[in-house]
Amino acid sequence: MPRIHFIAIGGNVMHQLAITLARKGYQITGSDDEIFEPALSNLQSAGLLPKELGWYPLKITSNLDAVVVGMHAREDNPELVQAKTLNIPIYSFPEFIFNESRNKLRVVIGGSHGKTTTTAMVMHVLQQQSFQFDYLVGAQLNGFEHSVQLTDVPVIVCEGDEYPASALDKRPKFHFLFPNIAVITGIAWDHINVFPTFEIYKAQFEIFISKIEPKGTLIYNAADDVLKALVKKQPRNDIQYIPYALPQHDVKEGITFITIERITVPLKIFGNHNLYNLHAAYWVCKTLGIDARSFLTNIQSFTGASKRLEVLLQTNDVTVFRDFAHAPSKVKATIEAVKQQYPLRHLTAVFELHTYSSLSTTFFKEYKGVFNMADSCAVFYAEHALAIKKMPPINEVLLKQCIAQPGLSVFHTKADLQNWILQQPKEYTNILLMSSGNFDGLDINELKNNFIHL
Known part of the structure; x- marks a missing residue:
């Protein structure tokens, strides 16, 4: 059976690919310098979790049939350098x-x-x-x-x-x-x-x-x-x-x-x-x-993919949806879908700037008009997300000018955002939380409990 080594085995798709190949009978090894949940538990259950974190060129031997490289690996990765030296076939996961x-x-x-x-x-x-x-x-x-x-x-x-x-x-x-x-x-x-x-x-x-x-x-x-x-x-x-x-x-x-x-x-x-x-x-x-x-x-029995208009809370008065929408076309389509389905309900739309594109000043204008069907709306960003991506601070005045939505609120702390959400109408209301992130760790359960209590 083929022997395959995964460089950056902890990736979302990489670890899943490693597991399915192991189930197929392939001999699988892998390395990574950081592995988070759920990849960590999944790899451990499959017996594929590396014993130690880090890169180890000695794992790359001439009897390997292929090396699969994940997004986390860089050109100077020592295992990748060794694979090139030994002329072992190297693939990205789609290859x-x-x-x-x-x-x-x-x-x-x-x-x-x-x-x-x-x-x-x-x-x-x-x-x-x-x-x-x-x-x-x-x-x-x-x-x-x-x-x-x-x-x-x-x-x-x-x-x-x-x-x-x-x-x-x-x-x-x-x-x-x-x-x-x-x-x-x-x-x-x-x-x-x-x-x-x-x-x-x-x-x-x-x-x-x-x-x-x-x-x-x-x-x-x-x-x-x-x-x-x-x-x-x-x-x-x-x-x-x-x-x-x-x-x-x-x-x-x-x-x-x-x-x-x-x-x-x-x-x-x-x-x-x-x-x-x-x-x-x-x-x-x-x-x-x-x-x-x-x-x-x-x-008829299809209920949607994970985080695609997922219902987090539903009472007689309030429904809270979570959606993965982040690109302008996705945000617009998601807002329109909720409003068209529930035209008489107040729609509160909350969107997090999280991706590189959405946090970029030159891209702000692409969001113009996307909130038109929302009754109230807010944009959130986390300052440390900018630091991680090495991006400059957000010019909130420019952001509002580009989006050009009357009444738009902008927040950069989750406490202020949560307070604003709790001040929105509490009767016959839909709340739509849109992000490819997690609103800087916004406590969704606390938010739900507040609405249940109200």
């Missing part, structure tokens, strides 16, 4: 995923927003149908013990991220996966620390389209004007194009009903952005041989 999946039918779901949810929808339906498949997804999903699985089945479903493959290779992860069935959910500028202009960012999706295998399929959101223009710009006559749009639907008493091929079912999810994602998932499943009735029967 390795493709290498293990060369003979599979590969479904790759990309886009600036909605890719995790769309991937989760496809996986949910396939699992309900007892369809055998492997997968790679960037979140922990209900019904799936791990976020990566590699076995000997003939199909793999992958979330295709546009972020760099590793610290050594700045090409996007989804450029390495060569899909037979590709999805692009939409294009909206993000990751400006990697893609400094929108044109550079868009070009990554052009390249992704060029990577689709001959006789493959591209399923794309035709309601996205940028994406539609990109598809027309780069026509390929050797692949099939399937455009999708907002499917027929209706909202009755807070429940969304969707109709596809004249079949109507109720859903546990809501929001136009989720309906777009569902329509993309439908076309993936149909291309894999799942008929509309089976798809709709199974999608």
Whole structure:
């Protein structure tokens, strides 16, 4: 069996990949200089936790078949230097995923927003149908013990991220996966620390389209004007194009009903952005041989991916949602989804500037108009997050000018933010907490308890 060593084994995907390969019978070793939960417990349970933290070139021996390098590793990593000296094959994790999946039918779901949810929808339906498949997804999903699985089945479903493959290779992860069935959910500028202009960012999706295998399929959101223009710009006559749009639907008493091929079912999810994602998932499943009735029967029980409009608290008067939204298009879509589903409720929207892009002065203007459907809104940032990223202090006056939202509040301490939230209307209210972080450790349980008490 192959012998594989992982440099930076503690990464979210890296440790999951190591575990699934060990289950496959591969001989796995790994190193890291820091490992946090849940990776630490997961690796320990699998018997793969390194005995000591740090980098040890002696672990890199000539009998290794490959070395997989995570984002945490740098060019001068001593284990990586040793692997190069011994001419051992070196892979980023998406390269390795493709290498293990060369003979599979590969479904790759990309886009600036909605890719995790769309991937989760496809996986949910396939699992309900007892369809055998492997997968790679960037979140922990209900019904799936791990976020990566590699076995000997003939199909793999992958979330295709546009972020760099590793610290050594700045090409996007989804450029390495060569899909037979590709999805692009939409294009909206993000990751400006990697893609400094929108044109550079868009070009990554052009390249992704060029990577689709001959006789493959591209399923794309035709309601996205940028994406539609990109598809027309780069026509390929050797692949099939399937455009999708907002499917027929209706909202009755807070429940969304969707109709596809004249079949109507109720859903546990809501929001136009989720309906777009569902329509993309439908076309993936149909291309894999799942008929509309089976798809709709199974999608009814889908409750969403982790931290995607997740309900933290629900009383007769208040519902508190948590969402992973951080890019402007995601924040806007999430706010609109909640307001459209509950038009008579007061909507309090709270957003944390946490990513490099969102904390960048030049990117503030991209958030203009995203809070328009909120009744009250606040933006939060943690000063130590700026220090960690070596970024200058936030100019709050400029931030408010760029967002241009009347009544916008800005906070940089979690105590002030919590006080503001508790001062919002307490009756018939939705509170939406949006962040890829944790609001500097805001005590969600304390917040919930305050509302329950009130």
